[in-house]
Amino acid sequence: MKTTDNLETLRARLAEFAAERDWEQFHNPKNLAMALAGETGELLEHFQWLTFEQAAHLPHDARAEVALEAADVLLFLVRLCDKLDIDLAAACDKKLALNAKKYPVDKSRGKATKYDKL
Amino acid sequence: MKTTDNLETLRARLAEFAAERDWEQFHNPKNLAMALAGETGELLEHFQWLTFEQAAHLPHDARAEVALEAADVLLFLVRLCDKLDIDLAAACDKKLALNAKKYPVDKSRGKATKYDKL
Amino acid sequence: MKTTDNLETLRARLAEFAAERDWEQFHNPKNLAMALAGETGELLEHFQWLTFEQAAHLPHDARAEVALEAADVLLFLVRLCDKLDIDLAAACDKKLALNAKKYPVDKSRGKATKYDKL
Amino acid sequence: MKTTDNLETLRARLAEFAAERDWEQFHNPKNLAMALAGETGELLEHFQWLTFEQAAHLPHDARAEVALEAADVLLFLVRLCDKLDIDLAAACDKKLALNAKKYPVDKSRGKATKYDKL
Numbered sequence: 073m074k075t076t077d078n079l080e081t082l083r084a085r086l087a088e089f090a091a092e093r094d095w096e097q098f099h100n101p102k103n104l105a106m107a108l109a110g111e112t113g114e115l116l117e118h119f120q121w122l123t124f125e126q127a128a129h130l131p132h133d134a135r136a137e138v139a140l141e142a143a144d145v146l147l148f149l150v151r152l153c154d155k156l157d158i159d160l161a162a163a164c165d166k167k168l169a170l171n172a173k174k175y176p177v178d179k180s181r182g183k184a185t186k187y188d189k190l
Numbered sequence: 191m192k193t194t195d196n197l198e199t200l201r202a203r204l205a206e207f208a209a210e211r212d213w214e215q216f217h218n219p220k221n222l223a224m225a226l227a228g229e230t231g232e233l234l235e236h237f238q239w240l241t242f243e244q245a246a247h248l249p250h251d252a253r254a255e256v257a258l259e260a261a262d263v264l265l266f267l268v269r270l271c272d273k274l275d276i277d278l279a280a281a282c283d284k285k286l287a288l289n290a291k292k293y294p295v296d297k298s299r300g301k302a303t304k305y306d307k308l
Numbered sequence: 309m310k311t312t313d314n315l316e317t318l319r320a321r322l323a324e325f326a327a328e329r330d331w332e333q334f335h336n337p338k339n340l341a342m343a344l345a346g347e348t349g350e351l352l353e354h355f356q357w358l359t360f361e362q363a364a365h366l367p368h369d370a371r372a373e374v375a376l377e378a379a380d381v382l383l384f385l386v387r388l389c390d391k392l393d394i395d396l397a398a399a400c401d402k403k404l405a406l407n408a409k410k411y412p413v414d415k416s417r418g419k420a421t422k423y424d425k426l
Numbered sequence: 427m428k429t430t431d432n433l434e435t436l437r438a439r440l441a442e443f444a445a446e447r448d449w450e451q452f453h454n455p456k457n458l459a460m461a462l463a464g465e466t467g468e469l470l471e472h473f474q475w476l477t478f479e480q481a482a483h484l485p486h487d488a489r490a491e492v493a494l495e496a497a498d499v500l501l502f503l504v505r506l507c508d509k510l511d512i513d514l515a516a517a518c519d520k521k522l523a524l525n526a527k528k529y530p531v532d533k534s535r536g537k538a539t540k541y542d543k544l
Binding site: 313314315316318321325328329330331333334336337338341342344345348349351352354355358360363364366371374375376378379380381382383385388389391392393394395396397398399400402403404406407408411413416417418420 | 431432433434436439443446447448449451452454455456459460462463466467469470472473476478481482484489492493494496497498499500501503506507509510511512513514515516517518520521522524525526529531534535536538
C-alpha cells in the first residue's frame with residue numbers, strides 16, 4: 073500500500089500501525105507534540121553548520137537522511153492531528169487563505185518582514 | 191483552489207505563493223528548516239502545561255489555534271522538501287516500511303521502547 | 309579548570325575552545341541558534357513517552373544522559389550570547405524582574421495561565 | 427538580589443519564585459523540557475530569515491529581544507535541572523572534558539565535522 077501522496081491515506085495507515093502495536097496509550101497529543109519537536113530538531117541538526125550554498129546542494133547521502141527525517145516529522149504531525157480530530161488538509165487551506173491576506177503581493181514582494189511589521 | 195488533501199497540490203500552491211512574492215531568495219533550505227522548527231515550537235507551547243487529559247480534550251478555541259500551527263508546520267515542511275527536491279510522499283512510504291521492520295508487532299506491542307533497545 | 313558555577317568562566321572557556329580549533333568561522337549566531345535548538349530537541353526526546361511520574365524519577369542512566377544534554381544546551385546558549393555580545397546573567401536579572409511584574413503572586417498563584425490571560 | 431552570574435543563585439531564585447506561586451505542580455520535568463524547547467523555538471525565529479551578516483550584527487532592538495529569549499531558555503533549563511537534581515555546572519565540566527577528547531585540536535581544527543566522522 074502506498075501513501076499515494078494523500079494525507080487521509082497516511083492518517084489511516086498510521087492509525088492502523090499504532091493500533092496493531094497497542095500504542096494508543098502512548099499517543100497522547102502532548103507526547104506526539106514532543107515527538108514532533110524532537111524529529112524537527114534532528115532535521116535541523118543536518119543544516120546547522122552549513123553555508124546557504126551547502127544547504128541548497130546537499131550530498132546524496134545527506135539528502136536521503138534528511139528525506140527520512142522529513143518523513144518522521146510528517147508522520148508525527150499527521151498522527152497528532154488525527155488524535156486531536158484536526159483535519160490537516162482543511163487547516164492548510166485555511167492557513168493559505170490567511171497568509172494570502174496577511175501577505176498581499178504588492179506589500180510583501182521581496183521582503184522577509186513579518187506581516188505585523190509590513 | 192483546495193489542497194484536496196494532496197501533497198503535490200500543496201507543493202505547487204506554495205511554490206506559486208513564494209514566486210509571486212519573490213521569496214525564493216529567502217527560501218534556502220537552511221532558513222526553511224529553521225522556520226519549520228520555530229513553528230513546531232509554537233505548536234509545542236500549546237501543550238506544555240497541560241495534563242494528558244487536558245491535551246486530549248482541548249477547548250474549541252485552542253484546537254482551532256493548534257490546527258493553524260499544525261498547518262504552518264506542514265507548509266514549511268512541504269516547502270523545504272520542494273527546495274531540496276525531496277519527494278515527501280515517497281519518503282513517508284520508505285519510512286513506514288522501515289518502521290514496520292524496526293518495530294515488529296510481536297516485539298513492540300504495548301511498549302514505547304526505541305527499536306535499538308527492543 | 310572548573311566552571312565553578314559561573315557563566316563568565318564558562319564563556320571564557322568556550323571562547324578558548326573554539327579559538328584553539330579555529331571554529332570561529334562556524335560560530336555565527338544563526339548557526340549557534342540552530343545548534344542550540346538541535347540540542348534542546350535531543351533533551352526533549354528523553355521525555356516524550358514518559359508519564360509525569362516517570363519523568364520525575366528518571367533511572368540513573370537516563371538522568372546522566374539528560375545531564376549531558378542539558379550541558380550541551382547551556383554551552384551553545386553561552387556561546388551564542390558571547391557572539392552576540394549579550395550579557396546572559398544581566399538578561400536573566402532583567403527577565404526575572406519582568407516575570408515578577410507579569411506574574412504577581414496573588415493573581416498567578418496555582419495557575420499555569422499565561423500573563424496576558426491572567 | 428542579583429544573579430551575580432551564578433547558576434546556584436539562579437536556581438535558588440527560581441525555586442523561590444515557583445514556590446511563592448504554588449507552581450511546583452506544573453513544574454514536572456516533562457513540562458519544563460517542553461517549555462525549554464518552546465523558548466528555544468522563539469529564539470530561533472529571530473534568526474530564520476537572516477543572512478550570516480545580519481545575524482552577526484543584530485539591530486539594537488532585536489538584540490534586546492534575543493537577550494530576553496536567551497534568558498528564558500536559561501531560566502527553564504536551570505529549573506529543569508533543579509527538578510531533576512542535576513548539577514548543571516558539574517555537567518558542563520564533564521561535557522567540556524568529553525568534548526576536548528572527542529575534538530582533539532589537531533584533528534578538528536577548521537572543521538565542523540561531527541566527532542564520529544573525524
